Amino acid sequence: MPLNRNLNEDQILLRDTVRKFAEEEIYHKAKELDEKEEFSYELTQGMADLGLLGALIPEEYGGSALDYVSYIIAVEEIARIDGSHGATVAAHNSLGTGPLITFGNEEQKKKYLPKLATGNLWGFGLTEPEAGSDAGNTQTTAEKDGDEWVINGSKIFITNSATDKTLGSTVLAKTGTSANGKSELTCFIVENDARGFTQKEMHGKMMWRASNTGELYFEDVRVKDSAILGKRGDGFKQMLATLDKGRLSIAAMGLGLAQGAFEYMLKYSKERKTFGKPISTYQANAFKMADVEMGLELSRPYLYDVCRMAEEKLNITKEGAIAKLYCSELAHTAANHCVQILGGYGLMKEYDAEKYYRDQKLLEIGEGTSEIQRIVIARALGCFDY
Numbered sequence: 001m002p003l004n005r006n007l008n009e010d011q012i013l014l015r016d017t018v019r020k021f022a023e024e025e026i027y028h029k030a031k032e033l034d035e036k037e038e039f040s041y042e043l044t045q046g047m048a049d050l051g052l053l054g055a056l057i058p059e060e061y062g063g064s065a066l067d068y069v070s071y072i073i074a075v076e077e078i079a080r081i082d083g084s085h086g087a088t089v090a091a092h093n094s095l096g097t098g099p100l101i102t103f104g105n106e107e108q109k110k111k112y113l114p115k116l117a118t119g120n121l122w123g124f125g126l127t128e129p130e131a132g133s134d135a136g137n138t139q140t141t142a143e144k145d146g147d148e149w150v151i152n153g154s155k156i157f158i159t160n161s162a163t164d165k166t167l168g169s170t171v172l173a174k175t176g177t178s179a180n181g182k183s184e185l186t187c188f189i190v191e192n193d194a195r196g197f198t199q200k201e202m203h204g205k206m207m208w209r210a211s212n213t214g215e216l217y218f219e220d221v222r223v224k225d226s227a228i229l230g231k232r233g234d235g236f237k238q239m240l241a242t243l244d245k246g247r248l249s250i251a252a253m254g255l256g257l258a259q260g261a262f263e264y265m266l267k268y269s270k271e272r273k274t275f276g277k278p279i280s281t282y283q284a285n286a287f288k289m290a291d292v293e294m295g296l297e298l299s300r301p302y303l304y305d306v307c308r309m310a311e312e313k314l315n316i317t318k319e320g321a322i323a324k325l326y327c328s329e330l331a332h333t334a335a336n337h338c339v340q341i342l343g344g345y346g347l348m349k350e351y352d353a354e355k356y357y358r359d360q361k362l363l364e365i366g367e368g369t370s371e372i373q374r375i376v377i378a379r380a381l382g383c384f385d386y
């Protein structure tokens with residue numbers, strides 16, 4: 001179990017409360033929801049009732065106004081039990097409400113944040129079929145027509161965007177060409193019931209099967225000038241700043257998943273006997289647990305430290321990438337070892353190892369793949385000439 005080092009009383013209380021909810025409410029439903037590929041409105045509302053959907057929203061808009069470490073601890077605790085529900089909370093806060101809180105004007109905040117703190121969801125529409133790692137290659141367009149904008153295009157893989165509780169998404173669109181010849185990109189707030197805007201739930205995911213992932217289609221969707229988030233032309237900058245912080249929640253998901261897989265294999269290895277002895281007594285197995293424990297012990301304080309940097313509004317581009325990369329690779333290692341320690345049982349759905357193994361994979365892909373994280377870190381080191 002993680003120690004209480006450097007956590008204050010409120011953070012420990014929050015961690016214990018979320019852990020209880022995850023263990024008592026999410027755990028026994030998670031496998032069936034995963035199997036059926038079903039999003040749970042009931043559990044999502046349960047997490048909202050705990051204040052987790054409004055984790056970063058200021059109190060004046062009905063949120064819990066948690067500090068960043070507390071929010072990250074909550075994500076970690078849910079991901080320790082189930083990746084899908086960890087994803088719902090992480091994406092809603094870091095990617096959904098995050099840009100509205102940071103870049104929204106007073107009118108936009110008043111309109112959306114109270115609902116998003118209490119059970120409604122919001123999507124982050126960056127990725128397109130031709131714009132994943134190369135997110136600047138956005139093809140969706142928004143053309144000015146009087147005091148309106150007409151949006152055409154599509155988005156793919158947008159978390160929380162296609163549920164009955166989703167109010168809308170922040171959508172990046174090309175609004176022109178900048179002086180330097182590059183696309184001028186702007187973020188728009190688009191509500192799910194806007195005419196011409198359709199959301200289609202995606203099915204067939206290997207992992208996070210109980211989390212909602214949507215494709216978004218825009219056919220002559222008209223929004224007013226007032227739907228622009230922040231300033232025209234600032235969209236790409238806003239998206240990148242959002243991802244810097246978002247990567248901390250992916251890191252938290254990695255840490256939580258690694259912790260869950262670690263506890264599961266440690267317990268199993270002490271109970272399972274071969275050749276008359278618990279398998280934990282064989283060095284080949286014990287070293288796997290030692291390696292994962294070392295990763296957990298080293299990465300948790302680092303992640304919390306970067307959260308404190310975010311709280312102080314320091315630049316965390318490099319540190320966020322390091323945390324995301326390291327914790328997602330730790331989750332990969334932990335889940336892999338967990339399956340190996342369980343032998344044949346590790347491959348069976350009845351045991352938790354199998355789901356940990358599937359769920360970890362997204363962490364090395366979403367919000368910037370591991371290759372992109374290495375590029376971000378190397379760029380911060382001045383390795384590239386661009």
Ligand SMILES: Cc1cc2nc3c(=O)[nH]c(=O)nc-3n(C[C@H](O)[C@H](O)[C@H](O)COP(=O)(O)OP(=O)(O)OC[C@H]3O[C@@H](n4cnc5c(N)ncnc54)[C@H](O)[C@@H]3O)c2cc1C
Pocket residue numbers: 091095123124125126127129131132133134156157158159160205208213362365366367368369370371372
């Ligand atoms: C379940 C799920 C939820 C998601 N949620 C959201 C969401 O809420 N909002 C959103 O906007 N997006 C979301 N995404 C999209 C996700 O962020 C992208 O899938 C991811 O950024 C990778 O883009 P891509 O899939 O197009 O892969 P590609 O960009 O096509 O990359 C393919 C491979 O090439 C590698 N590669 C690409 N460029 C380089 C390079 N320059 N150097 C070295 N290697 C490179 C990549 O690392 C990767 O291994 C989600 C995805 C999934 C699967």
